[in-house]
Amino acid sequence: MISMISPLDRRRHLTGLAFITPTMLVIIAILVYPILQSIVLSFGQSSIDGSGPYQFVGLKHYAALAGNDRFWNSLWVTLTFTAISIPLELAMGIGLAVLMNEHFRFKGIARLAVLFPWALPTALNTLMWRWMYNTDYGLFNAAALQSGLVDRPINWLGDETLAMMSMVVVAVWKTSSFMALIILAGLQSIPRDLYEAGRMDGMTRWQEFREITLPLLKGPILVALIVRSMDALRTFELPFNLTDGGPVTATESLSLYAYKVIFDFIEFNYGAAIVVVQFLVIFAMSLLYILTLRNKD
């Protein structure tokens, strides 16, 4: 093989290698190493600061996970949250993107307003929402009570279903604009003449959207969907700051449960097993992403 490459090609390869090496080193240091370390930890028992000897225990932690209701609950919570919030974000995202693509006055301001929630850190967003949801002082209960819709304050974050819904609302509010941004980029790359041709054939606005816009947006939508799904599958700041996983464990995501096992109970190995399972779930998502894109081409 090597002998078939000309000296010029080889030099080109070396130059390319030189360019990617720094990036690869960083990726190995901050991504590959921790992932491998987590996998190693999850198969063993070690002292908390790594000073004691590491003992291989095989699948012990995974077997314990299989019988751990709280783990299954957190996996279920994570999947439910992802399954509910992503379609809503997508619908909102497409709507916002189409709106932002139109020509109207104050378009710049509107775009800025749409992006604002995305620009704020999740933790900050969440704390703001927590005050709005507050049972005794919150905005929503003040409005609901004063308008006479309810006669008792609603405990938004203290009810299993409402807490999950409240969490979804915050996620949709924050990340629809991210979806919109990616889809807007896709929209702007659709040639204008396609719409002109459509109009000459007598297409309605809805038909234009169905027959031209949506098919050509397939790529960007897929990217937005996958990136957001991966994000949602590892959601942490949102339940951590909004509900702390409560009530009981109704909003305890995988990340939050892993965090509690690691930092509250100081069981790094067991926590690592949870993280590895989470990694596998996200890895499966990524595979789906890669395979779907390849099929498309």
Next chain:
Amino acid sequence: MKFTIPVLATAAALTALPAVAQDLVLSIGSRGYGPAVERNIASYTAANPGVNIEWNKVSDVPGETRKLYVTGLTARSPTPDIYAVDVIWAGEFAQRGWLEPLNGLLDDATIGAFNPSLLDASTVEGKVHALPLYADGIHFFYRSDLLEKYGLELPRTWQEVLAASQTITEGEGNPQLYGFVSMWAKIEGLFMNWLAFANGNGGGFYDAEGNVAVNSPANIEATQFMVDLLHEHRMAPDSILNARPDDARTLFQQGRAAFLMVQDFVHAPLSADNSPVADKFDFTRVPYFEGHEDANSTTMGGWFLGINPNSANKQAAADFLAYFTAEEQQLAAAVEDNRAPTIPSVYEDPAMAGNDVLARFGANYDFGVVRPSAGSGSKYPRVSEIMQLEITNALHRQKTVEEALNDAQQQLEALLAE
């Protein structure tokens, strides 16, 4: 010989450096020890110009602070140099090597001045790992003006509290006024609350033989009362299930609750000049159930100060620690801020005579009960988590009280047998 001088100069510079840059970082919440922290830092740095102390104001929600410490300590961070630990962590942190033994850094007389039973909490292998800063407990705060308005006696038992609460809320007819508020979010404070209720009914975490018995009939009855208080009698608002100590305190301070059950620290904000209830409230011992007037229903807590073993300035940290917890400073904190001293001789000081609030806190501590942290050591966080989760299950009616406590008992037995 010519290079002796530069070598000596370098050596001198190196040894001098730590002396010049004695920067200490102290991690403690701003609420727990109140204004005394600022006062002590100011007076110490005025007397020791070479020392620079930075106050890292950590969260006053213990669980949050704990996470912060665990992250830093497992990574062997040299900061903070001195940090406040909850009494329930003292033994665990000492066992894990996260607290520097103080016996070599401070003389025996300094350490020996403290209440020996408090020192036990941080003593591992015969060495003291942290000094007790103050003790506190749960008290029952009430709106004296409302009791008077409805001609009610001060309620002593939970049954009386329930009756008084109903009279007041019905009489006031204000949907914004709740009967009872406390900290029933899934936090350590919930477990403290449960211990107060359970012990108040003659139950508790352990049975008379010292075995874990959280599903005893007395505990089931007390827990059922908590559930009924919320769901049947509507004495507490739904938000009690999300409430942390300050959330409950805020409601009470704004005049939106007749009764409040939290720790000592709320006394200062409640009685402050700008507090709407400043002259309308008082406090008493945590209620008990009928027939259990001797019950130890005051769940106790307290905070310690210890030194990070990775600190670069351990001796300087120890000197400041000794000053911070010394008699003079404790007396000031007791007289001015109602912080219960941990050095017994402070109580003898004539200046203490004028502090009625602290004397009454102290009277409630006579009915004190401690959490099972000493008996469970480094497993305590999981013990507390099991209890918090199962009590929450019962309060949210995800499980019946009996199911929840049976499940807790089973998990505790398995955990403690590990």
